[in-house]
Amino acid sequence: MATPSSPCSSYGGTMFNRNDYAIQWNREHPDEHRKHCRDWARRHPVENRKRSSEWQKGNPDKARCRLQAWRDANRDKKREQDRRRLTKKRGANGSHTLDDFKVLCQLFRGRCVKCLKVKPLTRDHIVPISKGGTDNIDNIQPMCQSCNSSKSDNTADYRLIAQRLRIR
Numbered sequence: 001m002a003t004p005s006s007p008c009s010s011y012g013g014t015m016f017n018r019n020d021y022a023i024q025w026n027r028e029h030p031d032e033h034r035k036h037c038r039d040w041a042r043r044h045p046v047e048n049r050k051r052s053s054e055w056q057k058g059n060p061d062k063a064r065c066r067l068q069a070w071r072d073a074n075r076d077k078k079r080e081q082d083r084r085r086l087t088k089k090r091g092a093n094g095s096h097t098l099d100d101f102k103v104l105c106q107l108f109r110g111r112c113v114k115c116l117k118v119k120p121l122t123r124d125h126i127v128p129i130s131k132g133g134t135d136n137i138d139n140i141q142p143m144c145q146s147c148n149s150s151k152s153d154n155t156a157d158y159r160l161i162a163q164r165l166r167i168r
């Protein structure tokens with residue numbers, strides 16, 4: 001990961017020298033410091049890569065930790081990318097974002113539209129993609145894994161039933 005080994009090493013001495021004041025400033029302004037680092041890395045891609053690979057060699061344990069932390073933070077994003085790619089591949093038109101789906105789940109108070117239990121929710125395409133359904137949010141209902149599996153290819157819209165039962 002492109003993170004410098006110490007607070008000010010990425011400024012290359014142009015903005016601050018690597019002195020106590022700079023280190024203190026970085027500590028007090030973590031967001032600005034991060035932004036400066038990112039800007040610097042963008043302007044110096046070759047040197048940045050070199051520095052960060054040197055840093056990784058010198059700090060293998062820390063590097064592994066940071067990579068893992070980055071992966072954890074981006075797991076949702078990665079899973080979402082994979083899902084979208086797969087849906088496209090299956091021939092679906094339209095798309096929606098993870099946020100769209102989260103909002104939809106909140107609308108149903110985190111409940112499965114079929115069994116109405118609060119469970120981890122998956123997306124169910126009301127009109128299956130295999131039958132020409134889109135991946136747009138208006139063709140999605142939140143369903144738990146077991147209801148989703150047992151639903152197979154029927155096109156029942158459980159959202160109305162769930163709403164009638166005042167799961168809103």
Ligand SMILES: [Zn+2]
Pocket residue numbers: 112113114115116117143144145146147148
């Ligand atoms: Zn269910």
